[in-house]
Amino acid sequence: MKMVDVGAKAKTERVAVARGRLRMSSQALTAIRERTVEKGDVLAAARVAAIMGAKKTPDLVPLCHPISLSGVEVDLSVGSVGVDIKVTVKTVERTGVEMEALTAVSAAALTVYDMLKSTDRGMVIEAVQLEHKSGGRSGVWTRADQAQAKLKSRRKT
Numbered sequence: 001m002k003m004v005d006v007g008a009k010a011k012t013e014r015v016a017v018a019r020g021r022l023r024m025s026s027q028a029l030t031a032i033r034e035r036t037v038e039k040g041d042v043l044a045a046a047r048v049a050a051i052m053g054a055k056k057t058p059d060l061v062p063l064c065h066p067i068s069l070s071g072v073e074v075d076l077s078v079g080s081v082g083v084d085i086k087v088t089v090k091t092v093e094r095t096g097v098e099m100e101a102l103t104a105v106s107a108a109a110l111t112v113y114d115m116l117k118s119t120d121r122g123m124v125i126e127a128v129q130l131e132h133k134s135g136g137r138s139g140v141w142t143r144a145d146q147a148q149a150k151l152k153s154r155r156k157t
Helices: 026-034 042-055 098-116 143-156
Strands: 012-023 071-078 082-093 124-134
Touching: 012 098, 026 042, 026 071, 026 098, 042 071, 042 082, 042 098, 071 098, 082 098, 098 124, 124 143
Parallel strands: none
Antiparallel strands: 012 082, 012 124, 071 082
């Protein structure tokens, strides 16, 4: 194992967007909406956890480079089946921020779970995935573009 040497790479603006979901009971959703969770504001705590998770990623992922983050934006929405999480992480660095975005989503989901586990132990953290990344040598990658490319290739066969 080794940490990849990125010293010769140029610093460029890099962005990563990740998403995830925490599926839960209607009782847990009601507790979030009505702000009756004993521990406090679930969404506020999840926002802070996401930002902290992004900042602490190299402490959790062994071969991840410590990098300076220029921004972390956290969007949380309470839907009909759970909480949807979207995190956008930005930097100007020699390596990307995909791991920071994914870690941030995971930290937010785990925080929601922790705050609601007394109401619903059956919650499910799901669909934690990278949606978009830009910057660096590999350029832009978007999940939606990948899905469309697969559809086109299936139609040709």
